[in-house]
Structures are given as structure tokens and as C-alpha cells.
Amino acid sequence: xxxxxxxxxxxxxxxxxxxxxxxxxxxxxxxxxxxxxxxxxxxxxxxxxxxxxxxxxxxxxxxxxxxxxxxxxxxxxxxxxxxxxxxxxxxxxxxxxxxxxxxxxxxxxxxxxxxxxxxxxxxxxxxxxxxxxxxxxxxxxxxxxxxxxxxxxxxxxxxxxxxxxxxxxxxxxxxxxxxxxxxxxxxxxxxxxxxxxxxxxxxxxxxxxxxxxxxxxxxxxxxxxxxxxxxxxxxxxxxxxxxxxxxxxxxxxxxxxxxxxxxxxxxxxxxxxxxxxxxxxxxxxxxxxxxxxxxxxxxxxxxxxxxxxxxxxxxxxxxxxxxxxxxxxxxxxxxxxxxxxxxxxxxx
Amino acid sequence: xxxxxxxxxxxxxxxxxxxxxxxxxxxxxxxxxxxxxxxxxxxxxxxxxxxxxxxxxxxxxxxxxxxxxxxxxxxxxxxxxxxxxxxxxxxxxxxxxxxxxxxxxxxxxxxxxxxxxxxxxxxxxxxxxxxxxxxxxxxxxxxxxxxxxxxxxxxxxxxxxxxxxxxxxxxxxxxxxxxxxxxxxxxxxxxxxxxxxxxxxxxxxxxxxxxxxxxxxxxxxxxxxxxxxxxxxxxxxxxxxxxxxxxxxxxxxxxxxxxxxxxxxxxxxxxx
Amino acid sequence: xxxxxxxxxxxxxxxxxxxxxxxxxxxxxxxxxxxxxxxxxxxxxxxxxxxxxxxxxxxxxxxxxxxxxxxxxxxxxxxxxxxxxxxxxxxxxxxxxxxxxxxxxxxxxxxxxxxxxxxxxxxxxxxxxxxxxxxxxxxxxxxxxxxxxxxxxxxxxxxxxxxxxxxxxxxxxxxxxxxxxxxxxxxxxxxxxxxxxxxxxxxxxxxxxxxxxxxxxxxxxxxxxxxxxxxxxxxxxxxxxxxxxxxxxxxxxxxxxxxxxxxxxxxxxxxxxxxxxxxxxxxxxxx
Numbered sequence: 001x002x003x004x005x006x007x008x009x010x011x012x013x014x015x016x017x018x019x020x021x022x023x024x025x026x027x028x029x030x031x032x033x034x035x036x037x038x039x040x041x042x043x044x045x046x047x048x049x050x051x052x053x054x055x056x057x058x059x060x061x062x063x064x065x066x067x068x069x070x071x072x073x074x075x076x077x078x079x080x081x082x083x084x085x086x087x088x089x090x091x092x093x094x095x096x097x098x099x100x101x102x103x104x105x106x107x108x109x110x111x112x113x114x115x116x117x118x119x120x121x122x123x124x125x126x127x128x129x130x131x132x133x134x135x136x137x138x139x140x141x142x143x144x145x146x147x148x149x150x151x152x153x154x155x156x157x158x159x160x161x162x163x164x165x166x167x168x169x170x171x172x173x174x175x176x177x178x179x180x181x182x183x184x185x186x187x188x189x190x191x192x193x194x195x196x197x198x199x200x201x202x203x204x205x206x207x208x209x210x211x212x213x214x215x216x217x218x219x220x221x222x223x224x225x226x227x228x229x230x231x232x233x234x235x236x237x238x239x240x241x242x243x244x245x246x247x248x249x250x251x252x253x254x255x256x257x258x259x260x261x262x263x264x265x266x267x268x269x270x271x272x273x274x275x276x277x278x279x280x281x282x283x284x285x286x287x288x289x290x291x292x293x294x295x296x297x298x299x300x301x302x303x304x305x306x307x308x309x310x311x312x313x314x315x316x317x318x319x320x321x322x323x324x325x326x327x328x329x330x331x332x333x334x335x336x337x338x339x340x341x342x343x344x345x346x347x348x
Numbered sequence: 349x350x351x352x353x354x355x356x357x358x359x360x361x362x363x364x365x366x367x368x369x370x371x372x373x374x375x376x377x378x379x380x381x382x383x384x385x386x387x388x389x390x391x392x393x394x395x396x397x398x399x400x401x402x403x404x405x406x407x408x409x410x411x412x413x414x415x416x417x418x419x420x421x422x423x424x425x426x427x428x429x430x431x432x433x434x435x436x437x438x439x440x441x442x443x444x445x446x447x448x449x450x451x452x453x454x455x456x457x458x459x460x461x462x463x464x465x466x467x468x469x470x471x472x473x474x475x476x477x478x479x480x481x482x483x484x485x486x487x488x489x490x491x492x493x494x495x496x497x498x499x500x501x502x503x504x505x506x507x508x509x510x511x512x513x514x515x516x517x518x519x520x521x522x523x524x525x526x527x528x529x530x531x532x533x534x535x536x537x538x539x540x541x542x543x544x545x546x547x548x549x550x551x552x553x554x555x556x557x558x559x560x561x562x563x564x565x566x567x568x569x570x571x572x573x574x575x576x577x578x579x580x581x582x583x584x585x586x587x588x589x590x591x592x593x594x595x596x597x598x599x600x601x602x603x604x605x606x607x608x609x610x611x612x613x614x615x616x617x618x619x620x
Numbered sequence: 621x622x623x624x625x626x627x628x629x630x631x632x633x634x635x636x637x638x639x640x641x642x643x644x645x646x647x648x649x650x651x652x653x654x655x656x657x658x659x660x661x662x663x664x665x666x667x668x669x670x671x672x673x674x675x676x677x678x679x680x681x682x683x684x685x686x687x688x689x690x691x692x693x694x695x696x697x698x699x700x701x702x703x704x705x706x707x708x709x710x711x712x713x714x715x716x717x718x719x720x721x722x723x724x725x726x727x728x729x730x731x732x733x734x735x736x737x738x739x740x741x742x743x744x745x746x747x748x749x750x751x752x753x754x755x756x757x758x759x760x761x762x763x764x765x766x767x768x769x770x771x772x773x774x775x776x777x778x779x780x781x782x783x784x785x786x787x788x789x790x791x792x793x794x795x796x797x798x799x800x801x802x803x804x805x806x807x808x809x810x811x812x813x814x815x816x817x818x819x820x821x822x823x824x825x826x827x828x829x830x831x832x833x834x835x836x837x838x839x840x841x842x843x844x845x846x847x848x849x850x851x852x853x854x855x856x857x858x859x860x861x862x863x864x865x866x867x868x869x870x871x872x873x874x875x876x877x878x879x880x881x882x883x884x885x886x887x888x889x890x891x892x893x894x895x896x897x898x899x900x901x902x903x904x905x906x907x
């Protein structure tokens with residue numbers, strides 16, 4: 001397990017999860033007239049296992065990314081950790097509490113932000129929602145004002161606080177959602193796709209803010225996202241979930257090491273390259289204008305690169321890792337069994 | 349308790365701010381409910397064109413009957429203002445997942461879900477109800493005794509509590525089913541039974557119906573008991589009704605709380 | 621479906637059939653709500669019946685405005701049938717909403733006539749509704765058969781049927797026209813509400829309109845009932861019920877049917893004009 005805080009991390013475990021599983025029943029909605037009539041008497045249903053026994057530990061001050069395709073169980077996992085739903089099996093402790101017992105003391109110490117759901121009062125200025133938060137979380141007035149001002153200034157949204165939320169852009173709204181969630185200074189923050197639908201600028205400013213506030217407050221943050229940019233900017237530890245189980249848990253850099261067998265070699269040539277010439281080398285290659293991209297096994301790069309360069313008018317050459325997006329997409333596709341085998345081969 | 353009160357006041361304040369930002373809409377909503385109410389009053393006036401009394405020997409002649417109607421207006425306007433908007437929004441919250449946001453907050457979920465919206469325009473009907481009550485009582489030949497007034501206030505609270513419990517049960521149904529398009533309709537049709545004096549439910553069909561709506565779903569106690577205390581001569585037997593209404597209110601609150609918690613538990617284990 | 625609905629007057633039969641099947645599936649999918657909803661709609665009548673029974677118990681009259689106690693029960697049950705034909709839940713609001721959110725555009729682009737499309741959809745909805753609702757309706761009417769006078773003669777039954785069909789069309793065109801006011805006003809919900817209010821009172825939904833006969837308007841010899849007769853509202857609830865109960869017959873029946881038919885034509889024209897002018901305005905000013 002990756003641990004950014006050395007030995008101290010394990011002792012200060014904030015989230016401890018053991019064999020957590022969640023299944024639920026869904027009713028199939030039949031299509032067609034006859035099936036509809038039949039469903040009057042019998043509704044076909046099946047059990048879906050959203051989470052199939054997940055175990056992990058998160059130390060204080062860690063910033064963890066939860067990756068996985070849609071329906072992999074990321075949101076279910078966050079809902080379990082927030083105590084919104086109860087598990088079918090397994091145990092979990094967050095800040096020493098069993099989340100689904102929903103003790104007020106526990107609920108006052110964490111926050112959940114869902115990118116697709118609006119928690120602020122739609123027709124009112126965010127200031128009103130903040131005031132309500134103060135009441136619900138019993139924040140002392142002086143502390144409330146200090147925290148609010150600090151957050152609002154950090155995000156540069158002071159002027160927006162008095163505008164009705166419905167008049168704000170998605171990015172502005174997300175920033176205010178974050179302010180609301182952090183007002184009670186939670187020790188643990190769950191972020192469910194916080195950057196969904198945001199433009200690049202808004203994403204960037206959220207990254208900066210989260211990185212800053214996490215270090216400053218030594219918050220423990222678990223983030224689910226679809227954007228690798230979020231992960232690369234914020235998290236050192238990534239957990240990949242597919243189909244309800246953990247596929248990978250470790251540092252982001254190691255994902256690349258473990259799951260890629262190839263590197264990308266890009267050549268800039270003087271004139272338009274000859275397709276047949278490069279095809280002869282025996283590597284998958286792609287030619288775009290004067291640029292050639294080759295996919296070469298890592299161990300062979302040192303051997304084959306001189307050979308490739310010899311006798312060709314090469315203006316520039318670069319050797320890069322396969323982009324993170326591609327690796328993760330490949331991980332999602334491959335599913336647990338197959339993916340587990342890949343790193344073995346890579347090491348051999 | 350004080351904290352819940354202060355949270356509720358924050359809700360109410362926010363709703364008032366919201367209503368005042370959409371003033372035109374607010375006025376329209378007041379007019380809306382006043383419109384429906386006057387329509388019903390016109391109908392009752394028409395009915396009294398043809399009869400001196402509702403039901404023979406029941407004592408519900410024109411003025412007492414209008415005091416009855418006024419009591420109904422007051423109780424319903426309180427429920428409509430304080431609880432109905434939240435309950436109606438619950439359907440939407442379950443569908444969009446907004447309910448999850450409520451469940452992580454360190455607060456009683458039933459309180460938050462049933463009281464986070466206040467619809468001030470619904471108080472318009474209650475104000476008319478108060479006026480109508482004054483008018484009807486002034487025109488009656490017997491004034492209510494002094495003891496009737498505190499009892500009336502208490503029984504109005506009991507009526508509100510019974511209706512609130514009903515709203516909570518419907519909200520529980522909404523959470524269990526995931527949606528309930530007819531929640532509001534069901535509410536309307538059920539409370540419809542409480543709109544007239546219980547005495548009209550007589551005969552081979554009416555008797556059982558009256559018993560059902562008194563002891564099983566105590567909807568007939570909501571308006572009838574306070575209205576009887578204030579608008580009919582106060583007799584010893586009224587005390588029995590008072591105790592019945594108070595008991596019904598407490599039992600409904602407890603049962604609805606239990607059902608609501610069970611629905612939330614079910615939601616927690618059945619959703620992903 | 622696009623190809624099938626190119627006929628200007630009425631969507632193709634195949635498209636319509638598809639619509640019918642979808643409606644039926646929808647109903648069945650929400651069967652719990654539907655059965656409960658239909659059954660609950662009878663509850664207000666139950667209280668009305670008890671109310672009028674209590675009124676008759678206290679009064680010395682044998683009838684009120686020509687209605688005996690059983691007549692009134694029959695009347696309320698029959699208005700349920702007429703309302704099942706003439707009420708158009710969500711029609712006006714739906715049109716206004718699609719104008720406001722711009723989804724009306726697709727009807728301006730697609731080769732389909734919007735009014736005809738709505739009418740066809742509504743017929744499909746209603747047919748499916750009757751197919752399922754006949755069970756609770758049948759049960760209630762069977763239980764309450766004692767309240768009804770003997771089955772009327774063939775002429776009355778034909779007149780009743782005609783008045784029902786006309787009440788469906790009248791209800792449709794009135795609400796559709798109302799919804800198209802959305803082209804001119806941003807917020808039509810208050811107009812729809814005012815309409816519902818007037819409709820509720822003057823359609824006879826609340827009480828038999830004959831009871832208004834004794835209420836003077838101020839004009840010499842003209843009662844409120846006389847005025848209401850010339851308005852379209854009573855044809856959506858009161859009139860068909862009164863026809864079945866034999867309250868309207870002979871020359872008056874013919875005259876009333878003609879008034880009803882005239883209102884249908886008038887509202888259909890109004891609806892057309894509103895659509896033409898509204899869409900012209902819409903494309904001129906943009907959505």
C-alpha cells in the first residue's frame with residue numbers, strides 16, 4: 001500500500017474498510033405490451049452486486065482517487081462511507097464511527113459533495129444556505145464567519161455569495177457547494193465527481209483550491225472522478241474499482257509501471273514518411289503528416305531505437321509513457337482477471 | 349429543541365425571502381387558494397338555500413356550520429403552509445438523489461424532510477378562516493364558554509398533528525415506492541372526509557365509514573372535535589371527544605414516526 | 621414514425637396505433653398509481669352523497685330544483701363519466717411548457733400538424749383510460765344501480781352519446797387554446813387556474829346547475845342558470861348528465877346540442893387561429 005506519511009499513517013487510519021459488500025434488487029422493466037401485462041402479476045427481478053467485498057485503509061491527510069467506469073460501485077462506496085446506505089456485509093469505520101449508525105458526532109465531522117446534485121437553495125443567495133449550515137452544524141458565529149470568509153476568498157467567490165444560486169454558472173455553483181461543505185471544517189471530505197461538466201479553467205481553480213485546503217487542514221479526501229486530470233493534479237494514491245472489486249490500489253506512478261508494457265516513440269521527420277518503410281519495422285505505427293508514432297515494448301526500446309534512427313532524417317524524437325487515460329481505460333475494459341495477469345508478464 | 353426551533357426559523361426566513369423575491373407569484377398563489385375557498389363557501393351558501401340544517405337535529409345550522417368550515421380552513425392552512433410543500437418536494441428528492449444530501453446532515457431526517465419548506469401564501473386561507481369564525485360566532489345565539497377557547501386551541505393543534513402524521517405516512521410511501529405521483533391527490537381525497545360534520549355519515553354505509561375514519565384513520569376528529577367545542581353548546585360528552593382527539597393525535601404521531609423510520613431504513617438497505 | 625405522419629389532417633393509422641400501445645404500456649407500468657387514482661376519484665362523491673342525504677333529512681322538501689335524493693346521487697356519478705370525457709389533464713400546461721422551453725420547435729420542423737397530433741394522442745390516452753377505468757366505473761355503477769331512473773329511450777341515449785363526444789372535443793379545444801396563450805404570455809399557469817376555477821363552478825361539477833335557477837342576476841327575469849346555459853362550461857359536465865336523467869328533452873335538447881356543437885366549432889377555430897398566429901409570432905421573435 002502506498003503511504004505518503006511513512007509509518008505514522010497506518011496508526012492514524014481515518015477510514016478502515018473490511019470486506020464491504022452491497023447488493024440490491026432491481027426490477028426489470030419489461031418492454032412490449034405482452035410483457036407489460038405479464039408484469040402485472042409477476043415482476044422479474046434480479047440481485048445486483050454493486051460492491052463485492054472491498055477492503056482498504058486510508059490514513060489521515062491522504063488524498064485518494066477512486067477510479068472506475070460507470071456503475072463500478074464508486075458512488076455506492078462513498079454512500080456507504082457517508083452512512084446514507086447500509087451494507088449487505090462487511091465492516092467500515094470512518095473517524096472511529098460505523099458510518100451507518102449515523103451518530104450526530106460523526107455526521108458533524110465529514111462532508112459529502114456530489115457534483116451532479118445541488119445542495120444549495122436554488123432560488124436564494126448562497127449566503128442563506130450558509131446560514132442554514134451554521135445552524136445545522138452548530139458552528140460558533142465567530143468561527144463560522146472566519147471560515148466562510150477564508151473559503152470564499154480562496155475561491156474568489158465573495159461577490160457571488162449574495163446572488164441567487166440559479167443565476168450562477170455551473171463552475172461558480174460548484175465552488176459555493178464546496179464552501180458550504182467545508183464550513184464546519186470536516187476532517188473527512190467525500191467528493192463525488194466534483195468536476196463533472198466544468199470547463200478547463202474552473203477545473204483548474206478547483207484543483208488548486210483542493211490541493212491547498214487539503215494540505216492546510218490536513219483533511220482526508222476521497223474523490224471519485226472520470227477525469228484523469230483531477231487525479232494527476234491532486235492524488236498520489238489511486239484505487240481502481242471495476243465491477244465492484246478493487247483492481248488496483250497504489251500510487252499513481254506505479255499504475256503506469258505495472259500496467260503498461262509499451263512506450264510511445266514519436267519521430268518528427270523532414271519529409272513525409274513512407275508508410276511501407278515504417279511498417280517493415282514490425283511495430284504498430286501511425287503516420288500523421290511528417291510525424292510518426294510507434295508503440296514499442298519497453299525492454300526493447302534501447303535496442304531498437306538506434307536502428308530506427310539510423311539512416312532517417314529525424315528532426316526530433318521523444319519517448320513517452322502511454323497516457324494515463326489510455327491505461328485506465330484499458331484497465332476498465334480488461335476486467336479483474338485479465339488485468340491481474342498483465343503486470344506479471346510485464347515484470348517477467 | 350431550541351436548536352430545532354432556530355433551524356426551523358432559518359428555513360422559514362429563507363422561504364420568506366424567496367417568496368418576496370417572487371412577489372407576483374406569491375400574490376397569485378394567495379389568490380389561488382382564496383379562489384378555491386370562496387368557491388366552496390359559495391357552494392355551502394347555495395346548500396343553505398334549500399335546507400336550514402345539515403342532517404336532522406344535528407345542530408349544524410348555517411352559522412355553526414360556517415364556524416365548522418372556518419375551523420377546517422384554519423387547520424388545513426397550517427398544514428398546507430408548514431408541511432405539504434416539503435412533502436411534495438420529497439418525490440423529487442427521492443428521484444434526483446437529493447435525499448442523500450439530507451441523510452448525511454447531523455439532524456433528524458424526518459424533521460428536515462417534513463419542515464424545510466414553508467409556504468406563506470397558504471396562511472391566506474387561515475386568516476380568512478379566522479375572520480369567518482368571528483363572523484359566525486358573533487351571529488350565533490350562544491357564545492362559547494370560557495373553557496372552550498383554550499380547548500379549541502389545543503384541539504386545533506391535535507388536528508394539525510393528525511394531519512401531519514398522515515403527511516408523514518404518505519412521505520414514507522413516497523420513499524418506499526421511489527415515486528408517488530398521486531401523493532397530493534390522495535391527500536386531497538382523504539382529507540375530503542374531514543370537510544363535513546361527522547353526523548352526515550349515518551346509515552348502514554355511513555356508520556362503519558364514520559367508525560373507520562374516527563378510530564382507524566382519525567381524519568374525522570381533525571375538524572369535528574374543535575368545531576364542536578367552539579360552535580355547539582358545550583356539554584359533558586364533549587370531554588370524551590377531547591380525550592379521544594388528544595389520544596388519536598399522540599398515537600398518530602408515534603405510529604407515523606415509526607413508519608417513516610422503517611421507510612428510511614428500507615431505503616438505506618435497498619438502494620445502491 | 622415521421623414518414624407515417626405526413627398526412628396533414630391526421631397522423632397515419634400506424635403512428636396512431638404505436639401511440640396507443642405506448643399509452644397502454646405506460647398505464648400498465650404505473651398501474652398502482654392508476655388503479656388507486658381512479659378509485660380515489662370516487663371518494664369526493666361519497667362525501668357529496670352523504671352531504672345531500674343529510675340535507676334531505678333536514679329539509680321538508682321532497683326535491684331540490686327538481687332533483688330527488690336518488691337523482692342527485694345519479695347526477696354526481698354521471699358527471700364522473702362526463703368528466704372522464706371532457707377533462708384534459710396536463711393538456712394546456714403541457715402546451716404552454718413546450719412553448720416556454722422551446723420543445724415546440726420540433727413540431728414546427730417535423731412534417732406533423734401539432735393540433736392533430738395532440739388530438740390523436742389525447743384520443744389514444746382516453747381510449748386506454750376507458751379500457752382500464754371501466755372496471756372501477758362498472759363496479760361503482762353496479763353497486764349504485766338503485767339510484768338511477770330506468771334506462772332512457774333510444775333517442776335520449778343517442779343524444780347522450782353525441783353530447784359526450786362533443787364534450788370531449790369541447791374540452792380538448794378549450795384547453796388547447798388556453799395552452800397556446802403561452803405564445804403571448806410567459807406564465808399561463810394563473811390563466812389556467814382561473815379557467816379551472818370558473819370551469820369547476822360553472823360546469824356543474826360541484827352541483828346540478830338547475831339549482832342556480834332561483835338565483836337572479838339582476839336583469840329582469842333572467843336567472844344565473846339562464847346565463848350559464850349560453851356558456852361552454854356546462855357542456856363539459858352538467859349537460860350530458862342532465863340528458864341521461866331526462867332533465868333536458870324535446871326542443872330544449874335540440875337547442876342545447878346545437879349550442880354545444882357551435883361551441884366546439886368556435887373553439888376549434890379559435891385553437892387553429894391561436895396556433896397560426898402563435899407560431900408566426902414565435903418564428904418572428906425567436907424562442
